[in-house]
Amino acid sequence: MPSFTVPISVRPADPDPSGPIRRLVSARVPVQVEVAPGRFVGPPPFVLDTGATYTTMSTTLARSRGIPFPTGTSRVAITTAAGIRGGLVRDGELRVRFLQLPDRVFRLYCVFAEDVPPSVPPVFGLNDFLDVFRVTLDGAPRLGAPFGSILFETLI
């Protein structure tokens, strides 16, 4: 099955000279989302989040980028680092493709969340992502990826 790698993004940081934070690591994954048949736009890169249950995107962000989402809403309890709260969501799906594998479009379940600000990057959660990809996070430096890379192996 086809596979591809995405370099891990790292930025040296020193916000607190006596503290533990020395580098900012981010599993950012650039993608394109199909907004109409054969029409693709690049939203902000998704963040691969193994702590997230669902692939999630701000509804406001989706609206701005012309990404279709259902009209029906439901209210669910959402747990974040800030606690548990009710959130208005829409159950939808994304048709995404990766720059390294442009001939394949993958359908992923997505929760469009009204309460998520558009400045928050969309995330790939685990729900059905692991049905589509085997994912390996590898921090070892390798050619073209001094900070490591993420290997995506397609399963379908």
Add this chain to the structure above:
Amino acid sequence: MSEPATPASAVPAGPTANGPAHPPTDAALARAARILSGDVRPDDYLPITPEVRRLTDRELEYARSRYATVGITELEPEVERRQLRQNLLLVHCKHQHVAYIEDDTGIVVVITGLDEIGELLRKLPAELWSERIATDYPDDSIWLL
């Protein structure tokens, strides 16, 4: 947050800030259409400022130290290119929604602003932007969870 400044055609390379929700000006859309039609001018590209260079050099130094641990002695051009472009967006468009295109020369901001990007996608023909335009919200926040 800075003052709203979706770039007008009179300020070709100066996407500087986001602003309150409002539609883009005709001049901003005309500039976007010009760029997406292929008429990219030298001053449309985001400039490599000393701050962009400083951030990039620091990251490349870190990258070299990582490579040294596995015996790789030279950074590939693609690594510098990637870090440089990341920093161009961060320095020039931090905390803004930005739509841009890339080519071998660099990055050209097409338009800035959440609503402005939406308007661009609705008003310009899809042939101009489909598969070409990327968007981002450059941010160097620390995410703890």
